[in-house]
Amino acid sequence: MIVLGIESSCDETGVALVATAGAQVPVLRAHALHSQIEMHQAYGGVVPELASRDHIRRVLPLAQQVLAESGCALREVDVVAYTRGPGLAGALLVGAGVACALGAALGKPVLGVHHLEGHLLSPFLSQDPPRFPFIALLVSGGHTQLMQVEGVGRYRMLGETIDDAAGEAFDKSAKLLGLSYPGGPALSQLAQQGDPTAFKLPRPLLHSGDLDFSFAGLKTAVLTQVNKLGPQLEERKADLAASTEAAIVEVLVKKSLAALERSALDRIVVAGGVGANRRLRAQLDAACGKRGVRVHYPELSLCTDNGAMIALAAAMRLQAGVQEARADYAFDVKPRWPLEAITSA
Numbered sequence: 213m214i215v216l217g218i219e220s221s222c223d224e225t226g227v228a229l230v231a232t233a234g235a236q237v238p239v240l241r242a243h244a245l246h247s248q249i250e251m252h253q254a255y256g257g258v259v260p261e262l263a264s265r266d267h268i269r270r271v272l273p274l275a276q277q278v279l280a281e282s283g284c285a286l287r288e289v290d291v292v293a294y295t296r297g298p299g300l301a302g303a304l305l306v307g308a309g310v311a312c313a314l315g316a317a318l319g320k321p322v323l324g325v326h327h328l329e330g331h332l333l334s335p336f337l338s339q340d341p342p343r344f345p346f347i348a349l350l351v352s353g354g355h356t357q358l359m360q361v362e363g364v365g366r367y368r369m370l371g372e373t374i375d376d377a378a379g380e381a382f383d384k385s386a387k388l389l390g391l392s393y394p395g396g397p398a399l400s401q402l403a404q405q406g407d408p409t410a411f412k413l414p415r416p417l418l419h420s421g422d423l424d425f426s427f428a429g430l431k432t433a434v435l436t437q438v439n440k441l442g443p444q445l446e447e448r449k450a451d452l453a454a455s456t457e458a459a460i461v462e463v464l465v466k467k468s469l470a471a472l473e474r475s476a477l478d479r480i481v482v483a484g485g486v487g488a489n490r491r492l493r494a495q496l497d498a499a500c501g502k503r504g505v506r507v508h509y510p511e512l513s514l515c516t517d518n519g520a521m522i523a524l525a526a527a528m529r530l531q532a533g534v535q536e537a538r539a540d541y542a543f544d545v546k547p548r549w550p551l552e553a554i555t556s557a
């Protein structure tokens with residue numbers, strides 16, 4: 213079975229082809245991505261209307277590129293998958309509309325995918341794919357969640373952020389430090405030259421006894437330091453970046469370890485954009501290594517939004533029999549869509 217996947221939930225247009233054989237983990241045949249970062253940079257964040265228009269421009273050329281690279285003809289595609297949500301409504305509608313139009317033209321069924329399930333399953337495309345069950349730490353621009361994953365479509369929420377997401381904490385702190393959008397990678401880069409112990413910043417909910425997160429207070433603490441430093445900010449910027457990163461990472465690592473302990477599982481998957489963070493990877497690897505826990509990541513290029521994870525999630529849902537592709541071509545998008553809504557057990 214060949215699945216064409218389209219991702220257009222936010223500021224990256226992604227298209228990919230995966231192929232399945234029986235119950236084996238799907239294989240990525242080709243993927244192509246266009247990031248809108250440069251376009252939104254002038255505005256300091258994503259402008260939804262510009263995002264939608266750019267997705268329209270990019271999606272078909274990217275699909276053609278993927279078909280050419282994979283050596284696959286359009287008529288060989290068996291299912292067209294798209295991101296149904298969560299995300300920006302207008303941006304989602306582009307992917308959904310194009311997927312359904314393609315499906316209708318080809319006479320092939322379509323399938324709407326949950327963006328976070330895509331992130332969650334993306335490590336299955338890595339050299340070292342996980343096995344079920346595992347703990348998943350999902351850390352993106354809009355979500356911070358710890359889940360127990362029993363199988364495809366079987367996700368149990370263990371804890372999540374009560375305010376800002378981890379990626380949001382990176383992005384907002386970066387903005388306060390005068391770094392350009394998207395702040396996460398920029399702050400992380402600057403942090404490499406700084407001292408992570410230079411500033412005492414709060415570790416919210418570290419000892420709360422549950423698996424929830426809160427990052428809104430950290431942003432306020434960073435703002436307080438920025439105001440205190442005044443003109444000295446420039447020379448202490450790297451230290452403040454390193455201290456901010458250390459605070460976010462420490463909370464993510466400690467809560468992940470607590471989730472592993474509670475569930476008695478010995479595997480964890482880290483997915484979502486913040487999963488690209490070097491400090492998070494180093495600290496989690498070190499802590500899990502000591503405990504005999506295996507840590508799985510998506511390939512670095514598949515950490516942030518991409519079409520491969522959408523094609524993969526669709527293929528795995530079809531393989532597991534938890535969803536059927538439909539050929540009525542009536543589509544809706546779900547800008548707000550909790551992952552629990554697609555959980556079968």
Ligand code: KG4
Binds near residue numbers: 378380400
């Ligand atoms: O998963 P993603 O691409 O999009 C969402 O679904 O939200 O995640 C984007 C988030 C942004 O907040 C970005 O700043 C953050 O991931 N991010 C990072 C790094 N790379 C991306 N945060 C920290 N360190 C990084 N290296």
Ligand code: ZN
Binds near residue numbers: 331353
């Ligand atoms: Zn994402």
